[in-house]
Structures are given as structure tokens and as C-alpha cells.
Amino acid sequence: MGSTVxxxxxxxxxxxxxxxxxxxxxxxxxxYVVRTLIRDDFDERFARSVEETEKLYxxx
Numbered sequence: 679m680g681s682t683v684x685x686x687x688x689x690x691x692x693x694x695x696x697x698x699x700x701x702x703x704x705x706x707x708x709x710y711v712v713r714t715l716i717r718d719d720f721d722e723r724f725a726r727s728v729e730e731t732e733k734l735y736x737x738x
Contacts, residue, residue, distance in 0.1 A: 686711075 688696075693707070700710035
């Protein structure tokens with residue numbers, strides 16, 4: 679799997695908040711944003727998987 683560059687334009691206030699959140703975790707803003715996107719993508723795929731399982735077996 680390769681990587682691709684994504685450029686974002688964000689306002690200063692949002693950048694400051696992201697920098698604060700990232701610093702609390704000892705991360706760069708870039709790493710914090712990427713991990714947040716990965717986590718959100720996982721959550722969506724997991725929710726879809728649960729929905730499909732419920733369709734097959736019925737809700738508990």
C-alpha cells in the first residue's frame with residue numbers, strides 16, 4: 679500500500695485546537711489528524727459490519 683499527499687487549508691483557530699490535542703498525546707498535528715481519520719474509518723467499517731451481521735442473524 680502506497681501513500682498519497684493530502685493538502686488541507688484550515689483556519690488558525692482549528693489548527694490551534696488540533697495542535698493542543700496533538701500535544702497532549704505527544705504527537706504532531708499531522709499524525710493526530712491521520713490517526714483520527716483512521717479511527718473514524720474503522721468505526722464506520724465496524725458499524726457496517728455489525729449491521730450486516732444483525733441482518734444475517736437478527737438483532738439480539
